[in-house]
Amino acid sequence: MPASSSRLQRRDVLVAGAAGAAGLLLPQWARAADEFPSRPITFICPWPAGGTADASMRAICEVAGRILKQPVTVDNRAGAAGMIGAQAIANAKPDGYTIGQIPISVTRFSQLGTLKADPRKDFTYIARTSGQTFGIAVLPQSKFKTLKDMVEYAKANPGKVTYAHAGVGGATHVGMEEFAMAAGIQLNAIAYKGGSAALNDTLGGQVDMLADSSSWAPHVEAGKLRLLATWGEERTPRFKDTPTLKDLGYNVVVDAPNGIGAPKGLPPEIDKKLRDAFRAAVKSDEFKAVAARIDAPVMYLDGPDYQKYVMATYDKETHLIERLKLKELLAKG
Template identity: 40%
Template sequence: MYPNHSPRLLRRRLLRTLFALPLGLACAAHGPALAAQDWPAKPITLIVPYPAGGNSDTIARLVAENLRKQLGTDIIVENKGGAGATIGARAAASAAPDGYTLLLAPTAVMAITPHLRTVPYKPSEFAPVANVSGSYGIVAARKDLPANTMDELVELAKSQPGKLTFGSAGPATATHLAGVMVARAAGIDLMHVPYKGSIEALNDLLGGQIDLIFDPVALSQVKAGKLKALASSSQRRNPELPDVSTLKELGYDVDTRSWFGLFVPAGTPEPVIDKIATGLEAALAQPEITDVMLKFSQFPQFQGPEAFARRIADDDAFFKRLITDEGIKVE
């Protein structure tokens, strides 16, 4: 080997090789970290699996604007609605796991819909980044309903089982399951009337065609005096309705488990996920975020990747049991 090289030159070559080995191993080991340092190098797409104009879209645009300031790159909101959010979810799951495609999704996409019908994605195809917000749910009644409190509603419902109606954004949506949970906790029988969306249900409640909805969309009409709020179905009182007690305060053990979360395709490098989560935490800490979210019955509720993953697993098991126990089906 190297017959024309001196022993001193051979020793130099050997030392260079030995020193290069750990350096090469170190570079390989820190590859993802180096990639995260260079990320983001181009605009990010944030997919919303619903049409423009709803709560999902509003939250996504709020997140995009404030996360852009933290990450230093443009975030483009892309609405891919249809098929109960499954089209947008499939598009996000199919994207490259490089941190340049995000998905904003509610509880239903990850913990409810997959238990009800075949969907073109698997929750395991996503990695949780962070919980973004929680919802101030409202038990809202038509103005002339002869019940002004939850106890009076329960008494009225028990006097005419199955006669009182509640509307929802559709079968097995969070607003449907919220009504099921409240009815079960109160020991009453309500008739479910599904709609194509929350606005349609709200309009029929205002028109007196139905009796109740369990939906934060009612907030503005409650404040306008056109509907009455019997309780908050979230775990805390809505600051916009400080005199309206939570169901838990009234003795009804109900947690509607309503949230919006941020996801990336599975396989996205952990340092990139952590960088997004850190940026989101800083964005959600801005006081103006709370003020804006409050206008549509939401509140910032940050949880990092690990805590949020545990929450999703718990909610998934909860809704699977609820759907099975209640025999809920989607035709």
């Protein structure tokens, strides 16, 4: 074999070997991102199956799964006002195969010690999806025909008006106490282990009022409860005749938007694939229909903007915790 031909062969072998070595030297996440997703994705929902949050997440995961061409399977891990599921997301492997719903209350509970994770740095944020419709409801025979009636009575009888909420430090408790401060009244907060128990005791006449998300909606429509006010920026289309707290002169807005996230350290290309999929899923008619049915206004933000929102909310919650003395309330149980 001529020397020149032998040198060419050796060069070709060296080039091929170098190319193979370069492939081996690619970061593991880059190779994984090319294949992602190659198997089903687990989606942790931090609320019980059958609730409004569960319904919205199942709808969005169904659409996202079709886009990603792999099932996105909902795994309900309820408890501790959503923090058991949030903790599981923070502790998961950052490979894109474990993601989930992150309640905005992580910004409060991390500071109260219920969540052993820092939402400012322990999550990768994929999308903010939708909010919730909160409101104050009473029985039809209640002496409070309007919110003004209740405020006037509460001012004359400090601490006598009771309301049921879904747990100390949760959105319904904090929102109601924000309103009470704005109205200059003192209410008697009765904590329950979830909105269902709070609703049942309100229907049973054990408390004067219910502060909750839209669990009251079918009972209001059936005439079993009367809605005094909602807490959103605008009136909800389903109950457009009911004023918001802002309509009534109280600068209090609570919509507690939920979002989707993953553990910190998610590879950038996998992050992008998930953000693109859930952006399309939030905008789908299928998700919008479910959101409308459960009074969950669509409040989409892309991952980076959602992270900025979380950071701003964290700072707001720091001041709110101090103002409402939430640590002291939790200590008392």
